[in-house]
Amino acid sequence: MGEFDLLARVRERLSPPGPRVVIGSGDDAAVTVPGGATATSVDAAVDGVHFRRDQASLSQIGAKALAAALSDLAAMGAEPGEAYVVLGVPADLDEDGCLELVDGLEEIASATGTTLAGGDVTRAPALTLAVTVVGHAQEPDQLVGRGGGSPGDVLVLTGEIGGAAAGLFLLEHPGSDSPDADRRAALIARQLEPRPRLELGKALAAEGATAMIDLSDGLAGDAAHLALASGTGARIDAGALPVAAGVAEVATAAGRDPLELAASGGEDYELLAALPTGRLDAALAVAATAGARLTPIGELVAGEGVEIRRPDGTPVRAAGFDQLG
Amino acid sequence: MGEFDLLARVRERLSPPGPRVVIGSGDDAAVTVPGGATATSVDAAVDGVHFRRDQASLSQIGAKALAAALSDLAAMGAEPGEAYVVLGVPADLDEDGCLELVDGLEEIASATGTTLAGGDVTRAPALTLAVTVVGHAQEPDQLVGRGGGSPGDVLVLTGEIGGAAAGLFLLEHPGSDSPDADRRAALIARQLEPRPRLELGKALAAEGATAMIDLSDGLAGDAAHLALASGTGARIDAGALPVAAGVAEVATAAGRDPLELAASGGEDYELLAALPTGRLDAALAVAATAGARLTPIGELVAGEGVEIRRPDGTPVRAAGFDQLG
Numbered sequence: 001m002g003e004f005d006l007l008a009r010v011r012e013r014l015s016p017p018g019p020r021v022v023i024g025s026g027d028d029a030a031v032t033v034p035g036g037a038t039a040t041s042v043d044a045a046v047d048g049v050h051f052r053r054d055q056a057s058l059s060q061i062g063a064k065a066l067a068a069a070l071s072d073l074a075a076m077g078a079e080p081g082e083a084y085v086v087l088g089v090p091a092d093l094d095e096d097g098c099l100e101l102v103d104g105l106e107e108i109a110s111a112t113g114t115t116l117a118g119g120d121v122t123r124a125p126a127l128t129l130a131v132t133v134v135g136h137a138q139e140p141d142q143l144v145g146r147g148g149g150s151p152g153d154v155l156v157l158t159g160e161i162g163g164a165a166a167g168l169f170l171l172e173h174p175g176s177d178s179p180d181a182d183r184r185a186a187l188i189a190r191q192l193e194p195r196p197r198l199e200l201g202k203a204l205a206a207e208g209a210t211a212m213i214d215l216s217d218g219l220a221g222d223a224a225h226l227a228l229a230s231g232t233g234a235r236i237d238a239g240a241l242p243v244a245a246g247v248a249e250v251a252t253a254a255g256r257d258p259l260e261l262a263a264s265g266g267e268d269y270e271l272l273a274a275l276p277t278g279r280l281d282a283a284l285a286v287a288a289t290a291g292a293r294l295t296p297i298g299e300l301v302a303g304e305g306v307e308i309r310r311p312d313g314t315p316v317r318a319a320g321f322d323q324l325g
Numbered sequence: 326m327g328e329f330d331l332l333a334r335v336r337e338r339l340s341p342p343g344p345r346v347v348i349g350s351g352d353d354a355a356v357t358v359p360g361g362a363t364a365t366s367v368d369a370a371v372d373g374v375h376f377r378r379d380q381a382s383l384s385q386i387g388a389k390a391l392a393a394a395l396s397d398l399a400a401m402g403a404e405p406g407e408a409y410v411v412l413g414v415p416a417d418l419d420e421d422g423c424l425e426l427v428d429g430l431e432e433i434a435s436a437t438g439t440t441l442a443g444g445d446v447t448r449a450p451a452l453t454l455a456v457t458v459v460g461h462a463q464e465p466d467q468l469v470g471r472g473g474g475s476p477g478d479v480l481v482l483t484g485e486i487g488g489a490a491a492g493l494f495l496l497e498h499p500g501s502d503s504p505d506a507d508r509r510a511a512l513i514a515r516q517l518e519p520r521p522r523l524e525l526g527k528a529l530a531a532e533g534a535t536a537m538i539d540l541s542d543g544l545a546g547d548a549a550h551l552a553l554a555s556g557t558g559a560r561i562d563a564g565a566l567p568v569a570a571g572v573a574e575v576a577t578a579a580g581r582d583p584l585e586l587a588a589s590g591g592e593d594y595e596l597l598a599a600l601p602t603g604r605l606d607a608a609l610a611v612a613a614t615a616g617a618r619l620t621p622i623g624e625l626v627a628g629e630g631v632e633i634r635r636p637d638g639t640p641v642r643a644a645g646f647d648q649l650g
Contacts (some may be wrong), residue, residue, distance in 0.1 A: 022362070022465040027554070028400040028538060029366035029460065031468050034359040036349070042409040042457060044447045066500045072556035075353040084367040086411070086455040120455075122369045130411040130445075130455035135354065138597060144355050213353060229352070 003121050006095055010102050010119070019114040020081055020136070030117040032082060035136030041072035041145050047090070047127040049055035055171045058097050060192045062104025062129070068216065069131040070112055070196035071269040077205025077216035078144045080198055082117040083109060085131050088124025101129075112198055126128035142205060148297025149211035149230035150273035151302040156283060157295050158200050158271045159220055162251075162258070163244035165265020167191030169254050178253055190244065194269040200292055202273055207283040209273040218266040220318035224305045226272060236298035238263065239311040263308050274300055328446050329421055335427050335444070343440040345406055345461070355442040357407060360461030364468050366397035372415070372452040377638020380496045383422050385517045387454070389430025393541065395437055395521035396594040399403060400539040402458025402530025405523055408434060410456050413449025416640055424508035426454075437523055458588040467530060473554035474536035474599035476627040478577045482620050483525050485595045487576075487583070488569035492516030492557040494579050505577055515569065519594040525617055532608040534598040536625075543591040545643035548631045551593055551597060559622035563588065564636040588633050588643035599625055 017024040033244040045065040072187070073080050085105060088100060091194035098121070098171055103190070108115050114133070137143050167187035170176055176184065197214070204212060213226045219236070227234040243262040253303055274281055280296060287294035298308075308316040332351070342349040348356040370390040372378055391408055398405050399427070410430060414423060423446070434441050439458070462468050492512035495501055501509065522539070529537060537553045552559040568587040576583040600608055605621060612619035621635075633641040642643070 018528060023468075023470050027470045027472070028397040028402070029364035029458075029468075031385065031401070031465050031470070032363050032365065033361065034363050036358065038357050038359050038363075039354035040357065040407070040409060040443060040457075040459070042411050042443060042455075044411045044413065044445045044449075044455070046447050046449050048450070049448050050636065072353040076356070078354070082365070084365060084457055086367050086369040088371060088453060118367060120364060120367050120369045122371050123374050124369075124371050125373070125450040126455065128413060128453060128455075130367075130369070130453075132365075132409055132457040133354075134365070135460075140356050140358060143348075143354075145348050145352045145356070147352070160368050276370060 006098060006121060009072035009099060013099065013102055013106060014116050015106065017112065017117060021115050021117050023117050023152045030082065035138055037137045037140040037143060039078040040074040042071060042130060042132045043069035043072065045129045053127065056099040056192050059104035062101035062109045062213050064192060064194060065129040066105045066108040067194050067196050068212055068269065069133040070114065070198060071214040072194045073116040073133055073135035074198045075212050075218045075271055077201045077212065078137055080112050080114045080133065081136045082115045082134045083131060083226050084117060085119040087119065088119045088128030088223050089121060090127055092122060093127060120139060124276050144205045144209045144212045146211050146213050146226050147229035149226060149232055149300045151300050152230050152277065153210055153274035153300045154280050154296050155234060155236065155275050155298045155300065156275055157242060158197050159293050160242045160244040161215065161268045161270055162247035162262030163187050163190030164194065164267035165261055166247045166250035169250050176253055179246040180251040187246050191267065194267060194268060197271050199290065200287065203286045204271065204273045204283060207286060208274055208279040211274040213272050215268045215270045215272060216266055218262045218264045220263045220308060222272055222305055223255065225298035227300065227306055228258060230300060231301040234298060234306045235301050236306065236308040238308050238316045240295060240297045242293060260318055263316050300304055329630050331423060331446060334424060334477065338424065338427055338431060339441050340431065340435050342442060344439050345440065346442050350443050362462045364401040364403040364460040365457065366394060367455060367457045368394035368397065370373050370454045370642045378452065381517050383425040383645060384429035384472055385425035386507055388433045389519060390454040390456050391430050391433040392519050392521050393594065394440065394458040395523060396461035396539040397525045398458055399521045399526035400537050400596055401460060402526045403468055405439045405458065407440045407459045408456060408505060409442060410444040410454060412444065412446045413453030414446060415449060415452055418452060438620060468536045469530045469534050470550045471536050471538050471551050472554035473606050474551060474557055474600040474625045476557050476625050477602065478535055478599035478625045479602050479605050479621050480536030480559060480561065480623045481598050482567060482622045482623065483568045484524050484591045484596055484618055484628055485569040487517030487572035488512050489519065489592035490569045490586055491572045491575035494575050501551055501578055504571040504574040516592065518594060521594060522596050525612065528611045529579065529596065529598045529608060532611060533604040534600055537596055537598040539596060540593045540595045541591055543589045545588045545631055545633060547597055552625060552631055555625060557625040558628035559623060559631045559641045560626050561631065561633040563633050565619060565620060567620045585643055588641050
């Protein structure tokens with residue numbers, strides 16, 4: 001593979017750089033004029049670990065890698081700015097395949113206003129993407145970490161959960177005929193084509209979120225990260241969880257409890273935020289205006305650990321980092 | 326491997342974050358207060374492609390990965406700020422091995438004033454490092470790209486070249502007894518322990534460098550990148566090249582012409598800069614004051630392509646991306 005030829009072909013496919021980018025891809029480094037504060041996150045995706053090339057198109061793999069990285073910026077309430085991509089290319093991936101990956105990256109970049117401002121291409125034993133994303137805010141206080149929550153804050157969750165894990169089960173058990181075909185396709189799309197909740201992240205930050213995290217590991221695990229960083233515990237009402245349509249059927253087929261699946265399954269890339277109770281109504285109104293689902297699911301409490309209880313009081317045994325399959 | 330336990334142990338080993346870092350490693354994203362302009366670059370290092378674990382210690386591998394990434398910031402004249410590291414860990418690398426890698430990263434981070442502000446750890450089939458570095462300047466004009474050179478600008482080169490390629494040859498031919506042991510060790514150190522020319526990069530930028538690039542691919546190839554980006558050609562006087570001590574002996578042992586080796590060999594991580602002729606004396610004086618070698622080696626010319634000629638007028642046939650070995 002001619003690294004420099006490939007990079008030239010890659011650059012042809014990129015949208016024009018955003019207004020912050022003074023020098024884009026092709027120099028020793030990209031030069032940008034940042035906001036008063038930046039949020040920066042890195043995220044890796046490796047074939048056989050984070051995806052399987054026989055389950056996802058190259059374009060989907062590229063798109064998901066960038067979407068997952070941007071989800072961390074959503075969880076800070078940052079405005080997305082630039083992305084930098086390291087592509088590790090195995091021997092059986094040709095230049096056209098690399099460009100298909102780039103098309104997936106570019107699809108998410110355009111949709112979110114992110115500039116692909118630089119990268120590096122190398123040979124590697126397995127397809128590997130390492131994505132760095134930089135988001136901006138006017139000042140550091142506008143960005144929301146994990147650690148600012150207090151006992152009494154209400155926990156709100158965007159969208160629906162369990163879909164990505166159910167979709168992964170369907171990919172790994174392709175003979176399933178439950179739920180119906182449309183729902184199966186929707187669940188698989190939740191696994192292969194996640195979208196970062198950037199607008200809701202900014203809205204929740206503006207509405208006074210004290211702590212926020214995106215659900216990459218799963219609700220139980222990520223709630224534990226947020227609570228630990230905030231020095232609190234968390235109590236979650238399993239009956240309130242917004243479980244995606246079709247998850248119950250998949251859980252039954254997998255011999256799993258639907259709520260356990262929804263609370264354990266990773267990669268939904270929804271946002272979990274802590275809000276002072278006085279800010280809840282305003283946040284719900286903003287989400288409703290945006291046509292987005294936002295659900296109060298519990299609260300931060302004094303102490304430590306995460307409890308997820310059903311209406312009958314029994315606990316949901318959600319493993320923090322469990323994957324269905 | 327417990328990813329979260331490992332990350333906690335990693336964070337214990339890091340120096341306190343620099344003044345720009347508001348939230349460091351451990352949240353969804355790092356939060357920084359950048360300068361008025363940032364330079365950002367990504368660089369990958371993969372076992373079997375960029376290094377071999379039987380030729381370098383894990384600490385050296387970590388240190389070189391960060392040094393190589395920072396070299397791109399040196400080539401912009403940027404002040405180093407933050408680094409973000411994706412670590413792809415193969416099955417045969419244990420947690421202590423990962424921490425040894427981190428020690429190498431931290432060694433270069435401390436030496437250069439860089440904060441390791443975030444990262445990601447994943448399983449991978451081969452040891453893989455993807456390093457993102459962010460450097461700062463007060464404004465974009467202080468950063469030097471590759472494309473600002475003009476015909477007539479003098480080309481200056483920091484340090485000495487050929488050492489890293491000669492060191493690689495010695496690593497791959499361990500029976501060599503020429504040059505002497507001290508020089509062999511010095512050449513091998515040039516290959517395994519490069520140091521980014523950050524201070525000289527800033528000094529050359531301040532002295533009016535119009536274009537600058539670091540030598541990762543080798544002088545011939547990187548001069549071609551600079552000339553192409555500047556819309557010029559380049560003429561280099563091979564007799565003026567500062568060839569590292571011992572390179573001539575290694576080239577002879579390898580059956581190669583020493584000047585071809587010096588002009589083709591990659592990974593010296595020296596800087597090649599274009600300067601208006603009126604700024605040359607001041608730049609040489611600054612380098613001399615810093616105790617650093619800076620050598621005028623040629624000039625940018627109208628036209629295109631890079632010519633490297635010996636004192637007798639014959640060309641040095643330097644492949645752009647050739648590696649000795």
